[in-house]
Amino acid sequence: MRVARLLLCCVLLEDYSTNLGGTAITSDAMRQDGSSSATNPTLSDVPSFSEPIGNVTAAIGKEVALSCTIRKVGNYKVGWLRAEDQTILSMGDRKVIQSTRFFVTLENAKTKNQTQSREDEEATWQLHIRGLKEADRGCYMCQLNTKPMLSQLGCVDVLVPPDILSSGTSDGEVSVLEGENATLSCKASGRPPPRVFWRREKSDFILVRGVHDPLIQVDNLSGERLELTRVDRRQMGAYLCIARNEVPPAVSKRVNLKVNFPPSAKAPNQLLSSPLDTNVSLICLIEAYPKTINLWMRKEQVIMSGGRYEIDERGDPDEEWKTTIVLKIRRLEKADLGEYTCSASSSMGKAEATLRVYGKLSLPA
Ligand SMILES: *[C@@H]1O[C@H](CO)[C@@H](O)[C@H](O)[C@H]1NC(C)=O
Ligand SMILES: *[C@@H]1O[C@H](CO)[C@@H](O)[C@H](O)[C@H]1NC(C)=O
Numbered sequence: 001m002r003v004a005r006l007l008l009c010c011v012l013l014e015d016y017s018t019n020l021g022g023t024a025i026t027s028d029a030m031r032q033d034g035s036s037s038a039t040n041p042t043l044s045d046v047p048s049f050s051e052p053i054g055n056v057t058a059a060i061g062k063e064v065a066l067s068c069t070i071r072k073v074g075n076y077k078v079g080w081l082r083a084e085d086q087t088i089l090s091m092g093d094r095k096v097i098q099s100t101r102f103f104v105t106l107e108n109a110k111t112k113n114q115t116q117s118r119e120d121e122e123a124t125w126q127l128h129i130r131g132l133k134e135a136d137r138g139c140y141m142c143q144l145n146t147k148p149m150l151s152q153l154g155c156v157d158v159l160v161p162p163d164i165l166s167s168g169t170s171d172g173e174v175s176v177l178e179g180e181n182a183t184l185s186c187k188a189s190g191r192p193p194p195r196v197f198w199r200r201e202k203s204d205f206i207l208v209r210g211v212h213d214p215l216i217q218v219d220n221l222s223g224e225r226l227e228l229t230r231v232d233r234r235q236m237g238a239y240l241c242i243a244r245n246e247v248p249p250a251v252s253k254r255v256n257l258k259v260n261f262p263p264s265a266k267a268p269n270q271l272l273s274s275p276l277d278t279n280v281s282l283i284c285l286i287e288a289y290p291k292t293i294n295l296w297m298r299k300e301q302v303i304m305s306g307g308r309y310e311i312d313e314r315g316d317p318d319e320e321w322k323t324t325i326v327l328k329i330r331r332l333e334k335a336d337l338g339e340y341t342c343s344a345s346s347s348m349g350k351a352e353a354t355l356r357v358y359g360k361l362s363l364p365a
């Protein structure tokens, strides 16, 4: 490779040191040539570029081609180089670089116009890059070993689908106390830089504090950081950070927000009157996170399921901090009348609610 490169350098390249300057010279030459060759016969033997190579953009893994079209190339040689490090990719119809991802095709444009004179013939050297990698991003130079050397540049941009970076992104779970501020972060890479936005996984909206403080519903929120001030239990749940750019697929990451608060217990119906010998259900609503241990008590005694007692506990599928506990007493007896207590306790505290069951006279029909 190195030997080949040295050899070719002498054949092909005039001056490495002015490689970026070469671009300017080239475009000058092109402009001059494009406007004057038809009218100025002294330039008729000088090869020239027919048109700029132009830039191409493609997603990683795809194939691109850069076209270098030259008029009146004669016996001069055309080469392709990577501009950044001057690596020679091809020379004439020979490929120099080993990689199978690069190859050059030559198309003679003679047939375009049969009446065209031989001197006006054009030929196109196409540099193809298959299986694009990020490292292929950059400019490529089409060179002609004239004196002075002629060259022009075409650049390849490689687009990359979004990726969510582990550093700078919240772990799967963020845990705060109710009333504290919480920040969910999500850092994404990609080219072009992806748009990052947040949604709730299940519900259709995110709750955030509006300007006047109460929580308001929004569909989504843009930005790498989702700032929640004075977090409310209703904001608990799974959030999705979604990163999207023009290269599919979009990616997402789930972050679970846990809002911890002491339990509360409430009996929606504190006074229950029920005829003897019927079933009666005592209901208690618990709100807590983390989850509580829930008990029904009577006269300081824990009530166990079994016999005429049936205890049922139901979580709320949408609001995981809500639990309903039900004590069902079958065939109510006189001895069952009186006070019942439901209690909920967690590491954050304990709460109780009291209910009273009265007997109701069942009037004979
Ligand atoms: C081609 O891309 C290069 C590098 O990104 C840029 O400097 C140049 O202006 C572009 N040329 C055109 C014609 O867009
Ligand atoms: C072919 O080339 C001739 C001479 O340059 C020109 O007059 C003619 O218009 C061209 N025809 C086409 C179809 O391009």
Ligand SMILES: *[C@@H]1O[C@H](CO)[C@@H](O)[C@H](O)[C@H]1NC(C)=O
Residues within 6 Å of the ligand: 197, 218, 219, 220, 221
């Ligand atoms: C984000 O929400 C706005 C309205 O608040 C809506 O117009 C837009 O389509 C949403 N964007 C996405 C990606 O869901």
Ligand SMILES: *[C@@H]1O[C@H](CO)[C@@H](O)[C@H](O)[C@H]1NC(C)=O
Residues within 6 Å of the ligand: 180, 181, 229, 230
């Ligand atoms: C929570 O955020 C609000 C608004 O950004 C700020 O005023 C307040 O000081 C923050 N509280 C804490 C404990 O950081």
Ligand SMILES: *[C@@H]1O[C@H](CO)[C@@H](O)[C@H](O)[C@H]1NC(C)=O
Residues within 6 Å of the ligand: 278, 279, 330, 331
């Ligand atoms: C009382 O509950 C039991 C079992 O839970 C049921 O079989 C019975 O039909 C119920 N009685 C009434 C009057 O609802």
